[in-house]
Amino acid sequence: MKPALLYLTNQIPFPPSKKSRLRDFYTLQVLSEHFDISLGAFIREKSDWQYTSMLRQWCKDVFFLPNMAELQETMAWVKAWALGHSYFRVICQQPDMQEWIDDIRQKRQMQKVYIANPLMAHYVPFDDPNLTTVVDFTRLPSEQVKQRINRSAWPTTAFLKWELEKLQQEEINIANQASLNLGCASAELHSFKEELKKIDRPALLLPVGVDQNFFDPKRQYINPFEEEQKILVFPGALDYWPNVDAVTWFVREIFPLIRSRVKNAHFYIIGENPCMPVQVLAQYPGVHVVDEYHDIRPYLAHANVAIAPVQLAEMAKTQILEAISMATPLVASKGALENLAIEAKKPIYCEETDEQWVHRIVECLTSPDDKAALDWEREIIVKEHNWEVTLSPLLHFLGVDIQEPKWVRAFSDKRVKVGTKSSG
The missing domain is CATH 3.40.50.2000 (Glycogen Phosphorylase B;)
Known part of the structure; x- marks a missing residue:
């Protein structure tokens, strides 16, 4: 008992x-x-x-x-x-x-x-x-x-x-x-x-x-995106102000530069309860706000890269672990990666300046995934987190x-x- x-x-x-x-x-x-x-x-x-x-x-x-x-x-x-x-x-x-x-x-x-x-x-x-x-x-x-x-x-x-x-x-x-x-x-x-x-x-x-059994990249997931799109995703609560600030900065300052180099780049902001400042971001070319979904895994499984530009929020660490557990390449801020048992090395990148963010994401969108490196980082997550x-x-x-x-x-x-x- x-x-x-x-x-x-x-x-x-x-x-x-x-x-x-x-x-x-x-x-x-x-x-x-x-x-x-x-x-x-x-x-x-x-x-x-x-x-x-x-x-x-x-x-x-x-x-x-x-x-x-x-x-x-x-x-x-x-x-x-x-x-x-x-x-x-x-x-x-x-x-x-x-x-x-x-x-x-x-x-x-x-x-x-x-x-x-x-x-x-x-x-x-x-x-x-x-x-x-x-x-x-x-x-x-x-x-x-x-x-x-x-x-x-x-x-x-x-x-x-x-x-x-x-x-x-x-x-x-x-x-x-x-x-x-x-x-x-x-x-x-x-x-x-x-x-x-x-x-x-x-x-x-x-x-x-992270629940590594739930976030399993070996399962089959239906692709929620159009085939010709190159996909960036940001998963997270969209009424949480650190997330709101992060996606607003990214859409206004970074994504237009990415799209000028990768014409079919699309940015999906995925999360519950999007506040008005997030909803209006869907007016930008190539930006999508998704609040009606039952499972985040298909979005992570079929994305070319996940991003975590949040500087402070602890919930950013959760979405980082989920992305890595789904073997999705990741570009994140230094603050988002802090206190995680992972190293910032290919295919997990830590960037600070605007140009670094643009360069790394363009690279992820145009280069094939490093499957072996992704599997290795996932093993660390499974063991330590x-x-x-x-x-x-x-x-x-x-x-x-x-x-x-x-x-x-x-x-x-x-x-x-x-x-x-x-x-x-």
Whole structure:
């Protein structure tokens, strides 16, 4: 019989094709191999209800509630101001969820809790000495608000700055109480990582992973492109501002130069929820925005080259690993390749100047693939970046008898000082 673990998240951790849910899903999947999972989650979109039954294969118990943000937005802001809490905390504060959590903890005699987003942390009694709590700060709510502030005007900015201050206070308070704080290596979270170093609590930064069995280039995929096209692809969430900035720069500054040299070059921007600045990019010759698709693999399998010009985003590392796992040549920025167990060498290129980007992509579009080199890099990814490996420090902390690869432990240790408290 496996020990019990409570898994809490502010969004249903499925499907993994939605990049914002990918880490949550694979963490759930890996944890389910060692624990009996009780999953509590909110449903953010009506279409997500169709996935609830699928999650039962990894969970002993499940409990889902609809996200009430849109229906209660005005009242939530009023309540947040009255209580001195963040708006995000208020919309995630539902009595039915608290009642289920209290009941399932007692029923399953829970001693371990994994909190996939700090917005769910207020449901857990951190002062319980018998409870081991792990909080994942990879997707910081305060960082999302910070991005909105930079792109908003008054009076919206006034509300958002107040919200940012409250969220940052709540996040640091949570980190001060958790048994273990998890993060990623993204430069976006630099200020928060600096705060973690001041906190006398255990903390780990985990590398990203990839499902190499799913992203298998040896399978047959129907070509979604026209035969005569030379294809560049950018996969990623298209309402995520680092991605928006990256594709906007590429379409305006780089792609016209590429198309002047390769007339049949076509750039496919592929992802969910494209915001208006991304949608308008489809007006440029040879640029396509694809938001209705069920599987990214055919696009990667038949592309001549994938690009990752993102400088900061951790999700860029996910799309890099997926492209390499699909044996697709890759051109990326230095920041996108940082902290991955791969080398920037043919057919994986790290470029900085505009001319370097143009030259390398033109080369990829006009030269045959180096299949042997692609296969070699994929072998490295399979060995070093599968999810069981990248999550091994978390499993070890939770008491699972598992060997941690040296590079993963070194990665975790060098990023944030790791405390001495164990899960017991």
